[in-house]
């Protein structure tokens with residue numbers, strides 16, 4: 640199936656609303672050091688399009704109730720460089736639009752702005768991840784991803800066209816990007832974002848090793864912080880008090896900009912009362928909790 644119920648390992652920590660997940664590509668070229676998906680998808684760095692994607696999506700989506708929320712993408716970026724030529728994600732959006740399904744796009748690429756024409760005419764929201772305003776930090780942390788300036792520019796272009804845009808300031812990694820929280824919130828607000836989703840870095844053996852090797856000066860402190868934190872669902876979490884302080888800072892920064900705010904996978908379900916994924920920016924999303932996903 641190309642459309643699957645979004646189910647991040649049945650984790651109690653996920654507070655996302657019920658939705659479907661669609662990954663036009665397998666793997667991702669952005670090379671983010673903190674990536675979780677790279678640990679369970681083979682040949683992850685070799686991004687490849689899903690076979691027969693558009694025909695399968697057209698067939699499967701005809702059985703989905705209009706208004707259902709479809710997230711692109713949860714374990715890859717829907718706008719890798721080859722999307723510029725292949726236009727597969729654009730083709731998916733066209734099909735979702737024809738079926739009157741809601742699209743929730745999550746990306747780190749400025750390429751999403753190309754599809755502003757389409758996104759502005761359908762029920763869609765776009766979340767753009769931005770972790771730092773510093774080109775040099777981003778080059779080390781997300782070596783294959785577009786620059787922060789390009790992402791902010793895409794945010795502005797989409798919001799100018801009336802597309803509901805949110806920012807994922809995610810993850811916050813102490814010693815690497817936590818000093819920029821306030822500036823990041825102000826920058827995404829200026830670019831037209833209406834919501835911020837944030838979370839703290841969750842350590843797994845693979846991603847922690849990559850971060851320590853790219854940021855050796857910060858590595859020792861980071862290791863000792865995680866040694867004092869908890870292990871939740873196979874991931875290392877920072878000490879609870881530190882996580883609360885960091886998220887409180889993002890919340891206050893979002894509040895100063897009159898943006899809504901939520902956390903992701905911190906284990907504080909219901910505290911904030913809005914969608915953790917920015918889907919509240921969409922009006923009239925079909926509530927799936929009590930409905931079958933498929934007609």
Ligand code: SF4
Nearest residue numbers: 667669670671674715
């Ligand atoms: S963009 Fe997302 S899926 Fe791609 S490498 Fe970065 S964290 Fe992983």
